[in-house]
Amino acid sequence: MAKIGLSERVRVAAVRARGLRWLAASRVLNSRLLHWRAGTDALRHMLIVPPDLRSRDPSVWTELAAGHLGLAGQAAVLNKRSPFDIPALNQAWARELHGFSWLRHLAAADDLDAHRAGGEALVRWMNDRSFRQGLPAEPAVRARRILSILAHAPILLEGGEAADFATVGRGLSREIASLTRTWRGAEEARARLLALTALVAANLVLEGRERAFESAQRAWVFEIDRQLLGDGGHVSRNPSAVMELLLDWLPLRSCFDALKRPPPEALLVAIPRMLTMLRWLKLGDGTLARFNGASVAHPAELATLSAYDDRPLPAWGIAPASKYARLTGGASVVLVDAGGPPPLMMSGEAHAGCLSFEMSARKKLLFMNTGAPVAANQDWRPISRATASHTAVCLAEQSSSRLTRHPGLEAILAAVPLQYPAAVTATFDAGGEEQVFSGSHDGYLQRLGLIHYRELRLSADGTALQGIDRLETKGGQDRLKRDCPFAVHFHLDPQSRAERQGGGDAVLITLGDGQVWRFHATGAAISVEESQVFAGHAGPRPSLQVALRGACGGITEIRWFVSLTRDSTGLF
DSSP: OBOOOHHHHHHHHHHHHHHHHHHHHHHHHTSGGGGGGGOOOGGGGBSOOOOOOSOOOTHHHHHHHTTEEEETTEEEEOTTSOGGGSOOSSHHHHHHHHHTTTHHHHHHSSOHHHHHHHHHHHHHHHHOGGGGSSGGGSHHHHHHHHHHHHHHHHHHTTTSOHHHHHHHHHHHHHHHHHHHHHGGGOOSHHHHHHHHHHHHHHHHHBTTOHHHHHHHHHHHHHHHHHHBOTTSOBTTOOHHHHHHHHHHHHHHHHHHHHTTOOOOHHHHHHHHHHHHHHHHTBOTTSOBOOOTTOOOOOHHHHHHHHTTOOSOOOSOSBOTTTOEEEEEETTEEEEEEOSOOOOGGGOSSOOSOTTOEEEEETTEEEEBOOOOOOGGGGGGHHHHHSGGGSSSEEETTBOSSEEBOOHHHHHHHTSOOEEOOSOEEEEEEOSSSEEEEEEEEOTTHHHHSEEEEEEEEEETTSSEEEEEEEEEETTOOSEEEEEEEEEEEEEOOTTOEEEEETTTTEEEEEOTTSOEEEEEEESSEEEEEEEEEOOSTTOOEEEEEEEEEEEEEEOEEEEEEEEEEEOTTOOO
16 A cells, blocks of 8 residues: 655645535535525426436336336336335445436436326425435535436426425425535535535526626636546546536526526636547547546437537547547557556546556457446446556556545545556657557556557558557666566457457457457467456446466566457458
8 A cells, every 4th residue: 555745744734624624514504594595496496498318218217106216226126106205226326316316317207106106206305304314415416416407307306396396496495505605515526616616507507696707707717627638537537427527517608608607718718628638538439548447438428428529539649638549440449558657636536547448349349348337336347447457467366556545535526546657658649540548657667667668550441550568677677686477468349248268378359349359469378268347327347358478577568469350240
């Protein structure tokens, strides 16, 4: 376990102290004596209903009518009870329940009963005072609830009782007032940004909230500037963070436009950059690369967001701030993690995947990282963050990054942060017939005395990828004191098959659409081993991996080559 420096300890202490002060203040400000301040019937003063870009599944209503509610990857059996009357399956399930994002599925159902059920759930929640503290009052949960009510309550309450409409309207006002008082207590950066997004949206679309809008917008712009990188990535280096922010910010920008209000310059600058970054991190199968906490992403949502940006991708080679490299050739895409971990205070989701890569061939994945598990499967999270769960080089069964145990940081991030590698280099060359990425990192230098160098060469037609993984000592000594075992992992999609060929010095990889790729290597023993993919709503799925194993005595070079040998699609 790594330790943090004095400056980081001081910063953590300051954040924790600030959070505790706001927590104490919020308990006073949320007392019943002050609830009279939020008595306005907000829904009757909506100027516009924000759209919701998240994918909708009307079949959720069919399941709910049958007594099941699936949230955060787990389904609860209701037995004719309200979902608010049963024990929560876990905290992730409870957060989604109280965040009400599931209302979009009921709103999308062409069934009046579904709309009534959604409206009744809102009214029931607003009338239950026990939900005004604890988990339902967390800033991120409250923010998601506000955004969901703004987008769907007018539909779900249409044609209902006037008293119910007024109840939800007054409850929404109370929620906005509470979040205004407590958003600063959100210690985690993305939760704070979500809370401010909800406040800006609410104060924009509700009439007569000009002063509150200006205050929320100033704080929101500050957080945008603090958390968004110059190339459109998020400071956490999690590709999913970009997608989630865009799903909230694009509807908000449309509200500014419809109301003929000028959006802040920070938003106008950020959105095009983020759309470009999202496409930069998108593979040929329509999914986001599984780096640094990214889990399964809905291809439909990615396609919706991609439609907002039809400009050609920039000729970066390596994204200048986010540090992700993109190689393209023919119908193949290779994405490489070419950067170090994010700042310590943002590293709760980060993975030890430096110099790992993913590759798609046409619309199928050839190599992938195993990704982060969804909220319902958090027990797998530590394993998913390890270097061995990435298409990367792992030394002595250790990860290239080191977990950093610190009670204050873990409380803020709800996870163990990580540090290292400290020095990462990366270059890109597209001048010849191939696109070439070269990089190195020192994640193993202090513990094992080795630096990892990786080179990837993608052919112009995308049918061949050549790799070189080299391990060297810093001073160039020929020998280490003892040999260091290594493994180079190449994780495959669960739909792919792999089998040793001939004498066993090569592996044939068959993708789901019939493509067959031949993989062979020198400098290490090749094998096909079991693996598992963590990214997915259904939980970990069994898969396979090609592994190259051996021992490094000082300077070791592993060369490997994968090429398309048969393509039944005829599209290469």
